[in-house]
Structure formats: C-alpha cells, structure tokens
Amino acid sequence: NFSQVNNNTSGGGGGGIASGNANGGAPGTGTSNLTLFFTSVDHNTSNGGPMAGAGGIANGGSANIVLSQVNGNSAPGSSGGGILNHGTMTIGLSQVNNNTAASDSSGDAGSGGGIANLNFGFPNSGVLTINGSQVNYNSASGLGGGIAEEGFDSNGNPVAGGSLALNFSQVSGNTASGGGGGIYAVAGSPVTLKLSLVLRNNPDNCEPIGTISGCFH
Secondary structure, eight states: OOBBBSSSSSSSSSSSEEOHHHHHHHHOOOEEEEEEEEEEEOEEEEEEEEGGGGGSSESEEEEEEEEOBBOBBTTTTTTTEEEEEEEEEEEOOBOOSEEEOOOOOOOOOOOOOSSEEEEESSSSSEEEEEEEEEEEEEEEEOSSSSEEEEEEOOOOOOEEEOOOOEEEEEEEOEEETTSSEEEEEEEOOOEEEOOOEESOOOOOOOTTTOSSSSOOO
16 A cells, blocks of 8 residues: 555566466465555566566456556566456556567567456456556557457467456557557457547557457557
C-alpha cells in the first residue's frame, strides 16, 4: 500500500514483482495473493527472454491492482512488457502505460507490450478483468501492442486464451509490429468489451479483425 517498486532488473520473469507458486500456476502446488493499492511498479526490466517475461509484474496466483500504476517497464524478447498474468487478476482504476516488449539481442520478438494474459491450461489460468483503467502507449515488436490474449497447449501451440473482460476502460495509442496494435486475441478467446474504447492503435485496433465484438478496425 502507498509504495514503490521501481527501477529493478530480473534475469528471469517479473522485473519488479514475481508472484506465483513457481510451477506455472499448476493446481495443488500452493497459491499466492498479491494486492497493490496506491502503488507504482515502474521502470523495471525482465531480461529472461522467451521463457520468462513481465517487465513489471508476473502473476501466477491471485492479484488485485487498485489505484496503482505499472508504467515504463520492459521485457525484451518476451511476453508482457508491463504485466504477464497467467493466474487470476483484477485491475481497477489503474494505469498500465508506456511499457515495451521489444525484440531482444537474439531477435526474439516480444508480445503484449502492456499486458500478456496467458492461459496455460490450468484452472483459473489467464483470467483478467480490467475496470475503469488505461492500457495506453505500450508497444510490442510482435503481437498485441496493448494486450496479448493467448493460450498454449501442452506442446506449446497457441490455443484460445482464458477470459479477458474490459469494463469502462481504454486501450489507446499502442503499437505492435506484428499486428493487433490494441488487442491481439487468439481466435476463440473469450474477450468482452463493456463501454470500453479501443482506438488510435497502430497498425489496427484488434486482431483477428472482426472477432472481438465492439472493437472496430
């Protein structure tokens, strides 16, 4: 509460905070509960590459972020410049802005410049609700400048993600070299927008085009 977790560097996942059970969110291995209130997690870096991620926050348990900011973090060559959620997370009245998931020195592309919401196939994996918040001015060298919504099977192949719900929120000014400037969601992922604006993203607002109701190209 009323705290700062700023300017840190990790060789693995979670440049600022890593919260989870260290087993990818698999059930039966314990849990973690993370709450941020009036807190900043800014300008942190994860250098873990493709097998890690989350410049700011990695969550594999349960997390609640309220009246806080996760800004200016980076995860080169990985997922989630600001946040990588593969557990259950709620973000309320907060900012996830100006984060980056650029390519790393090996040429690995990054995805989910602001947030990567990943479903690893376990119960309650990749469940994200965003209320009254901003996901703005983030960038990715791969897919999903603002948010990447994906799932993976046991062989690492992409499948539909967990649930992503945006209520009274904004996803704006994000960029993705690989597409899905605002939101990229694997086809079939349950994504809902309620009175939320996804606009002025580059090269487009949502991909695949026409698959997210309420999101316009």
